[in-house]
Amino acid sequence: xxxxxxxxxxxxxxxxxxxxxxxxxxxxxxxxxxxxxxxxxxxxxxxxxxxxxxxxxxxxxxxxxxxxxxxxxxxxxxxxxxxxxxxxxxxxxxxxxxxxxxxxxx
Numbered sequence: 001x002x003x004x005x006x007x008x009x010x011x012x013x014x015x016x017x018x019x020x021x022x023x024x025x026x027x028x029x030x031x032x033x034x035x036x037x038x039x040x041x042x043x044x045x046x047x048x049x050x051x052x053x054x055x056x057x058x059x060x061x062x063x064x065x066x067x068x069x070x071x072x073x074x075x076x077x078x079x080x081x082x083x084x085x086x087x088x089x090x091x092x093x094x095x096x097x098x099x100x101x102x103x104x105x106x
Contacts, residue, residue: 006026006029006030007029008023008025008026008029009023009026010022010023010026011023041058041062041064042058042059042083043056043057043058043064043067043078043081043082043083043086044057044058044059044085044086044087045057045086045087045089045098046067046078046082046086046087046088046089046106047088047089047090047091047092047098048071048088048089048090048091048106049090049091050091052070052071052072053068053069053070053071054067054068054069054070054071054074054075054078055068056068056074056078067081079103082103086103087100088100088101088102088103088105088106089101089106090106
């Protein structure tokens with residue numbers, strides 16, 4: 001689960017049939033959260049350094065503190081919340097440019 005903290009489970013088990021069914025409350029809550037994100041910072045650049053610290057920037061170049069920290073602690077929420085066009089990197093090259101990597105290798 002991302003840092004969105006959706007209080008509803010994605011699925012429920014129907015007591016009568018034992019079948020796993022989607023919990024519509026989860027989807028409704030998520031849609032409301034997604035719509036409310038319009039004024040939130042959107043992840044644009046994610047950089048992981050050799051010491052496993054992660055720094056995240058939005059489209060204005062401002063840091064997004066809630067996604068920053070040790071790689072293992074922030075990895076899941078970043079991969080969940082980062083849009084497809086986000087740039088992932090392993091620090092910088094010797095020439096000061098982002099050392100871009102595919103999202104899957106980050």
